[in-house]
Amino acid sequence: MSRQIKIFDTTLRDGEQSPGCSMHINEKIELALQLERLGVDVIEAGFAASSEGDFNSVATIAERLKNTTVASLARAMISDIDRAYEAVRRGVSPRIHIFLATSPLHMQYKLKKSEDEVLRLIEESVKYAKSKVSDIEFSAEDASRSERAFLARAFETAIKSGATVVNIPDTVGYCTPTEMYDLARFVKENVKGADKVDLSAHNHNDLGLAVANTLAMVEAGISQVECTVNGIGERAGNAALEEIVMGLNTRPYLYDAETRINTKEIYRTCKLVSNIIGVNIHPTKPIVGANAFAHESGIHQHGVLAKKETYEILSPEAIGIPENKIVLGKHSGKHAFSEHLKEMGYHDISSEKMEELFLEFKRLCDVKKSVSNKDIEALLSNKKMEKNLLYTLINFVINCKKGNAYAAVSIKCGDEVKTVIEEGDGPIDSAFRAIDVVTGRTFMLCDYGVQSVSEGQDALGESYVRLSLDGGAAVTGRGVSTDVIESGILAYIDAVNKLLI
Ligand code: KIV
């Protein structure tokens, strides 16, 4: 029987540390629920001691998830462990994840601590956390640049003090697959007690080797992999979950290892993360990029038509890519619509939400000749912030000529509808200015982009707006409409709602 590899997803912690990838609490909850559906074993929901916001999202996610271990990161200090414990304790299977650096560079310049002091901190912090929950992970930050003899002592101390998982990070993405294989073997064969705990891989992608390093460590015998959806994370990111899982799936005889992941949920999870952070998946991204299954050259097309396996090692169905065929139209009724959503895997839509979605679908049918699965997915992801909105778009009128425009925007705020007319350089600029006036705030526009969801002139336009307020962290808003100006306005209002709620 093949070995079971646990998937530890850190999209909500290490992933969120990537510049511009901060998420709203509602989005974090939505993503955590999707990760549970995907079948990950552990979700690192945040770093509870780092902020009130992180604490609240870890605590809420721990309470909401029913089958998944929820972890919070903590430094090797009592106050961090207390916060982490408070946040995860209501979870079905809480974990505290303690980290401390073990490389000479980090100990001397960052921690300013001797080896003995570091060992003492590991012992004290792991024992203290163990008095609170039974599942404790210890990470030796910068393990790959640590001296091996000392790293072994650090891990032995953690295991003796109660750690159930020891993690071997390549924190700066410096090492190669052969080196990480060798390091994992070293830990497995030389650390006393290593056979009683899970050994874990955590690789960063600075040299583009994170997934290769992780798979090499699986070959070396580790039993947990840490990764993020779409590989988002600090600097060049972390090892990508979907690439590791499909690597293991596609080469079962090579790795003789499997995961609990429902691969059919991969595409939806990757799209959700991309929608939340407002960063498109690169077309050549392995597994989920738009070109991952496209065959351009005639020779390849001919081969694939004759036998798929000539040029395809994975199938789009395996990761749940919806066929982009026309599925429903103007004459489809609510029953057909809701049955179709179920076929697409959306089983838990409330009747109230279904009602709203159906109205939007009908509106879309009026302006778009044919509605495809991609359009329906765009409508669904448009609904993610519908509760507790401060501002909702009612209507807008734009009057423009080259270089100058007027926008009249009507926005509902509580029971009141405010209409403001503003002048700007173009339709988008004037509309955004009008929204600022309605809210009485001046937002800083960090980025704005628009792309089409599907092909054709009547395709839905999907806009992203990155906004910040008073020098704070930027958030991403998203809007979808067949009218690109409207999609921009909706995206701006979405970002405003996130910043102000
Ligand atoms: O990269 C790293 O070393 C980390 C640790 C906190 C596990 O993210």
Ligand code: ZN
């Ligand atoms: Zn990391």
